Amino acid sequence: xxxxxxxxxxxxxxxxxxxxxxFSKSFNExxxxxxxxFDRLREHGLKLKPSKCQLVRKEVQYxxxxxxxxxxxxxPEKFHDHLYGRKFSVLTDNNPLKYVMTSAKxxxxxxxxxxxxxxxxxxxxxxxxxxxxxxxxxxxMSNQEVGETxxxxxxxxxxxxxxxxxxxxxxxxxxxxxxxxxxxxxxESGQPLEPxxxxxxxxxxTLPAMTTQELRAGQKEDPVISPILHxxxxxxxxxxxxxxxxxxxxxxxxxxxxxxVIKKGILYRSVRLP
Numbered sequence: 001x002x003x004x005x006x007x008x009x010x011x012x013x014x015x016x017x018x019x020x021x022x023f024s025k026s027f028n029e030x031x032x033x034x035x036x037x038f039d040r041l042r043e044h045g046l047k048l049k050p051s052k053c054q055l056v057r058k059e060v061q062y063x064x065x066x067x068x069x070x071x072x073x074x075x076p077e078k079f080h081d082h083l084y085g086r087k088f089s090v091l092t093d094n095n096p097l098k099y100v101m102t103s104a105k106x107x108x109x110x111x112x113x114x115x116x117x118x119x120x121x122x123x124x125x126x127x128x129x130x131x132x133x134x135x136x137x138x139x140x141m142s143n144q145e146v147g148e149t150x151x152x153x154x155x156x157x158x159x160x161x162x163x164x165x166x167x168x169x170x171x172x173x174x175x176x177x178x179x180x181x182x183x184x185x186x187x188e189s190g191q192p193l194e195p196x197x198x199x200x201x202x203x204x205x206t207l208p209a210m211t212t213q214e215l216r217a218g219q220k221e222d223p224v225i226s227p228i229l230h231x232x233x234x235x236x237x238x239x240x241x242x243x244x245x246x247x248x249x250x251x252x253x254x255x256x257x258x259x260x261v262i263k264k265g266i267l268y269r270s271v272r273l274p
Contacts (some may be wrong), residue, residue, distance in 0.1 A: 004044045005037070013037060014062075021062050030056065087121045093129040100124070159164045217263045224249045232260050 001015045009015055012033050013022040022037055024030035038044040041048065044274070059068035070102055092098075100106070101114060101124070129136055210218070219225045227246055231238050243251060253260075259269050 004040050005008045091127045095126045098124045228253050
């Protein structure tokens with residue numbers, strides 16, 4: 001694809017492996033760029049699969065993102081697995097939104113949203129806009145301004161206040177009390193550190209995850225997985241009478257018997273990618 005569209009990449013279209021996305025400012029310009037792309041493909045003897053082509057769309061799914069005239073955002077369907085089954089918090093500067101899950105005075109649209117969100121385990125917390133400085137800064141500062149600031153003044157970082165403040169260039173020695181702590185040596189005689197050496201903790205936590213021990217214990221307590229785990233560990237399929245006790249969900253899991261494997265006491269379903 002690079003040899004075919006290399007000179008057009010980032011100007012007329014974007015390419016990633018065999019994925020192509022063509023962008024334009026107007027309908028006529030879009031037709032011209034489509035024709036240009038078709039001509040290039042024909043010259044290089046390449047073909048397109050019609051069922052995988054989306055033409056003249058205002059929004060397209062591309063590499064796990066939704067791309068439109070408003071910009072690029074993460075495809076919600078791709079992020080579903082990170083949120084489903086986990087407790088998380090939503091921070092918003094819209095105070096009435098706190099009560100959207102408990103309010104009875106909702107129109108049809110609001111009720112549909114509540115129904116869609118009910119599968120998630122979350123709480124909504126109110127945070128004033130002036131206190132939510134990291135999101136506020138991102139919403140007010142364009143990408144170009146961010147890039148220019150990082151290049152011209154790398155020592156200026158957002159420390160969580162309402163103003164851009166210069167990062168402190170000296171730091172105190174840190175006491176280490178746990179395995180997850182990072183050892184920081186005390187600078188000699190309060191010698192200033194280079195801005196690139198200053199670590200700024202913006203308070204972003206990683207997505208919650210279950211440990212191996214928690215997964216193992218959870219499967220043993222699960223009424224559906226636990227019996228299957230027992231039979232699979234013995235490498236013995238249940239009899240007809242035993243299957244009747246598993247219920248409908250357990251029977252569906254038994255249909256995947258050949259794909260089920262046990263590693264470190266945890267039941268997995270193996271999938272072979274094409």
